[in-house]
Amino acid sequence: xxxxxxxxxxxxxxxxxxxxxxxxxxxxxxxxxxxxxxxxxxxxxxxxxxxxxxxxxxxxxxxxxxxxxxxxxxxxxxx
Numbered sequence: 567x568x569x570x571x572x573x574x575x576x577x578x579x580x581x582x583x584x585x586x587x588x589x590x591x592x593x594x595x596x597x598x599x600x601x602x603x604x605x606x607x608x609x610x611x612x613x614x615x616x617x618x619x620x621x622x623x624x625x626x627x628x629x630x631x632x633x634x635x636x637x638x639x640x641x642x643x644x645x
Contacts, residue, residue: 584611
């Protein structure tokens with residue numbers, strides 16, 4: 567996955583390289599791309615759809631010597 571300065575006229579798009587070397591450009595923000603990927607759309611080429619029904623797990627990595635990894639779960643997605 568690459569962030570591109572422009573994809574199909576859209577600034578700051580996303581380009582994904584598939585497992586067979588093909589590339590597909592998405593004229594959208596990274597946040598929208600991740601959202602669409604997580605809800606099950608094919609966002610990385612043919613047959614790349616994935617569906618994660620549970621809440622999203624976010625891990626905040628430590629930024630100092632006295633901190634630990636903090637895990638936060640998103641809301642239930644109802645899917």
